[in-house]
Amino acid sequence: MKKHQQPEIIGRKAEQDLLAQALQQPEAQLLAVYGRRRVGKTYLIRKFYSRQLLFEFSGVHNGATRSQLENFAHALKQAENMSLPPAVPTSWGQAFQSLQDVLQPKLKKKKGVVFLDEFPWLNAPRSGFLSAFEFFWNNWASKQPNLVIVICGSAASWMIQKVVNNKGGLHNRITRKIRLLPFTLNETADFLSARKIRLDHYQIAQLYMTMGGIPHYLKEVEPGQSAAQAIDRSCFSKDGLLRQEFQNLYHSLFSNAQAHIAIVRALAAKPSGLTRNEIIEACALKTGGTTSLLLDELTESGFIAAYIPFNKSLRDRIYKLSDEYTAFYVKFIERSRAMGPGTWLKMMRSQSWKSWSGLAFESLCLKHVSALKAALGIAGIYTEESAWRFTGRKEVAGCQVDLLIDRSDSCISLCEMKFSDGPFTISKEYAAVLTHKRQTFISESKTRKTVFLAMVTTFGVSSNVYKASLIQNEITLEDLFSASS
Template sequence: MKTIIGRELEKKILREVIESDNAELVVIYGRRRVGKTFLIREFFEKELVFEFSGQYDVKTKIQLQNFTNKLDQSTKSAFPSSLPSNWTEALNRLKTYLNPILDKKKAVVFFDEFPCIDSPKSDFLSSFDYFWNDWASKKDNLKVIICGSAASWMIRKVIQNKGGLHNRITKKIRLLPFTLKETEKYLQSKNITLDRFQILQLYMAFGGVPHYLKEVKKGESTNQTIDNVCFKKEGLLFGEFDSLFRSLFKNHETHVQLIRELSKKNSGLTRNELLQKMSIKSGGTASLVIEELEESGFVTGYIPFGKNKKDFVYKLTDEYCLFYLKFIENNKGKQSWVFMQNAQSWKSWAGFSFESICQKHIREIKKALGISGIYAEESSWRFRGDEKEEGSQIDLLIDRKDGCINICEMKFSEFEFVIDKKYAADIAHKISTFKEVTKTKKTVFFTAVSTHGFKNNEYKLRWVQSEITMNDLFA
């Protein structure tokens, strides 16, 4: 078995599955390329007795032929089997193959890209429903894993199924991209020795998507890697954007339109703002598109401080999509990444990207602050101001149940960040405005989050109560 990097919680769940004395029906979902198939194949290497993957956008007859071919491989049949007339017959053949195996040992059956198998008018889902309830659920040695990249489909059609699969799921896993720590471990496993600042910049372009990180070559700098993978026509991420959404969602044009609108607004957009910009009616279509992008990990919804759910702000938080729309799409190989990285647009964008990555590593930030055991809610806060009063914005604050609030300022810099007189005044204004507008009675701590730390001077001593560096995000 190959080494599985990170995924500690997921491995714990899968260990419980194989050790269970009951039949198990496990759902695993997450964005494309995140490593779902690798995790299942490697973890259940010894127990996996049958695997079938749905093919995107093909007719039922082809799916059935692919299934039959896989079953023939598993049974080591000397002659090709006839094509089953429907999915009920196909799954009955699977039962015949599994019965003698299950009499002797625990076994795993893996249906990959499950949503693709359920092609229009195929009746696959109803057949699978009957397969599970009538037979599979009674086989204590059987562990069935169903997996899909179309996360919203998996939730609506399987996890929240109102028919025969209702409440039948025994375990579910939402597989997310690697954290910074897991990314570092993955690169180390390939004997790639980039320092953490280089890894952070790589993460800004690739995110923690294992399939993208496989493109990093030993001995190359982050700049070389980004140039080769993103800006050369043969590079994996040069044309990944369109195929990514086309393979995940029907009518994917609406999803892409929403992604594009969010990419223009770093601070995010409310639902109403999104509807206005996209010229689509409020209701089912908008809700479904937003839900699908959220569950697939491209978009994240936040409740601003002091607001409620109706004030949700949505942000585009997928690193590759942000990077593609900002730098790759309009460049298309015209300029090298080394040249573009020296432009002011990169420096401004890197600051925003670092903020987004910090928001994904709240657990690590809380650990560094020593408040892991304290219940806290993370949010953003904005005061628009008016003609008489200057506005203010906080991109991350941690509202704690122990009577304190951390106002976090996140700064991306090649060197130590220096608080000068002007920035010190901005900090003072931000804190005083927040206290005055929110009327909070809690103690407010100013927390500096940066790549290489804040340089010691009189302003740092005056304002910074706690400091977090890039290394803490890798903890």
């Protein structure tokens, strides 16, 4: 571990390097940190900059400007250890002037960090917040070589549009940006281990397929519980965190959340994905900028992901739901009539669970392509990942490939992903499906590259004649937990 990395921070090594670099620069730094709600942004900044933090302040969702300014005054009191809070500023301009007065003597002595959390929530209509912050940065803060300002927000799209791509006073002022993503499988295992939770990789994968790598959700897991017990309690008990989280999640991030929710529901109903036009039709949206903005907001916030089909252009991209919790909520939680202990254990015996687990495992694999590449021995080779779909015609049945790795070594890996509670066996029927898929891809794509079939499974593939004749590469769940992912 590098000396600037904090031992109590799980993973986040690249992000910690960026935060450390900001402290080493000889001029003022303005960092933008964004990512979906509950992903651990606040924890990362507080922990990493615990020794340098001079002032911390967080916006309140839908808070009136007056109450936000009152909170700002209390934050100044805390930063200065005052017995009484200072007078409440009458404007954001006055608030930042007060902050400047507090910081000025401290920054003469050492490096200091100002942390403005939930930054978008401070910019209420007609509050004048953003213009006041721009003035504060451009006229004073940017001239303080010992100052690092971190602005952080869960409304990722707002952060991109209003801060990172700002066309006004903050244009090109951001010195570093961090988009904080959920934990990988490997980081999830480390996080649980640090909390004294001992689960094998199969159990952790089930948690990941339900909650994703969201630290706040993973805190629901208690020592001595199985994954099924943790899911049962957090999702299907009356007061379970994840039973009530869905509406809060979207409404806290998006002002017009119903449109965003409509899109994720449409994608949940079509796991293979939808094109932009199909989303417009399914959700009765208007064509044009509004739809593009909705899709960008959901993508930047990490709820959906766009994939460009093999040999297609950007305008042919397919959108898929990538947030595990959203998919699980729509599939099981909101539909569940039963509640209480044992609900999930009962559902796990249903056909619905079997179909969901297969799709959830595919989604998990798509998020760990770097680990897949390492397992294939092509980590250092340039690749392009995509999906491929053939609708079929009269004499040729349709088929699709959910993960295709197009390699610069003149090869293509078609990845088949299967979730099971033991070694997966390729039957005669499934062997025919795989043969058809490979041959159809070669003939329809007209590729001249060598095409390999790779199986990605939980516990490997049982040896038989079909495996020997069809499968060139085998990847297991253990490979997906590689630290390189």
